[in-house]
Amino acid sequence: MDLPVKKPRLEWLDALRGFTMILVVANHVSQMGFEQNWKWSSSLPFLLLFRMPLFFFVSGFLAYKAAQVWDAHNLGQLLVKKLKVQIIPTACFFFLFCAMLSPHFVEAVITNFHSATKGGYWFTIALLWMFVIYYLFAYVESKLHVKSWIPITILFLISLGFYETCFLPKYFSWAQGYKGAHIQWIDDLSLGRVFIHFPFFLYGNIVHRYWDRAQRVMDSKWFYPLVIILVIWATLDVLKWHQLRMEWTNLPSTIAKFGLLTIVFMYFRSYQQYFTKLTVIGASLQYIGRRTLDIYLIHFFFMPNVPAIGMFFDKYRHNFVLDTTISVAMALLIIGFCIISSNILRVSPFFKKWLFGRS
Secondary structure, eight states, rough: OOOOOOOOHHHHHHHHHHHHHHHHHHHIIIIIIOOTTTTOOHHHHHHHHHHHHHHHHHHHHHHHHHHHHOHHHHHHHHHHHHHHHHHHHHHHHHHHHHHHHOOOHHHHHHHHTTSSSGGGTHHHHHHHHHHHHHHHHHHHHOOOSSSSSSHEEEEEEHHHHHHHHHHTTOOTSTTOOOSSSSOOHHHHHHHHHHHHHHHHHHHHHHHHHHHHHHHHHHTTTHHHHHHHHHHHHHHIIIIIIOOOOOOGHHHHHHHHHHHHHHHHHHHHHHTTGSSTTTHHHHHHHHHHHHHHHHHHHHGGOOOOHHHHHHHHHSOOOHHHHHHHHHHHHHHHHHHHHHHHHHHHTTTSSSHHHHHHHHO
């Protein structure tokens, strides 16, 4: 009897995930450690356009498993596994974070729990919601007699609708910029973050579902130049021109986010020979990419407290290279400490299983 051949990992995709993790930590260094005002920064407004969208895109890409059998038993197992991996580690580090970095533990727990960002620990909660929604969708989809692109497209369009509400403060209380009282349970569950990022998760999922066709599109002569042109226009409008108003204001931002993450994705795919385990950069990025949960949970404990650097960049804000380099260099140092801390904890099988979801 022939055993099924395990599909090899896409090494460049692990490297891409590692690259994205570096951007996440670098952003937190700038905003939390340097107390940099992102509106005055020369690099943050640009990097923020695609940093988290790219992370969720990769998560959605990896969530699709062509060989997955969607029956009630497997669905239940997947949901339980995700609950364990996402909730237990997040809760442990969240409480530890409140205990170590705040003089008033109970007050910090209550305040951070009722905020949409959870003191920074919103990501795993939002990602859990996305997996739950996607798994339930995939289960229902598997019961359809005809396989079609229509169901996933409908879900993607619905997610875009919710995404758009997050930028219409005149009409929706959970939107950015809303001046009244927010709906508390939406903040408690970080659902607003789900609305903002779920379309990128589904975009990655769709690309993986139709990988052969997606590659043909990416390799066509017209696609990449078109994306570049659209991204230049959209990014300039977001950061410089601000031509569109009212409900259309978010259109350039949306185009820039989808376009920029596509460019980065295509770059890593096109130069994948440089991101294998045989290269120093490739092996390093892959290692970071496979330890993203550990790094994300731990890195808040190693944030620097150097507001003078943020004041300097707020004053001399037209140096993208210097701004980005200092943040990334500090991020790499913090990631190194995170990996060391993770390895120390992983010596214990108990901690390895319950803190990082590894058996």
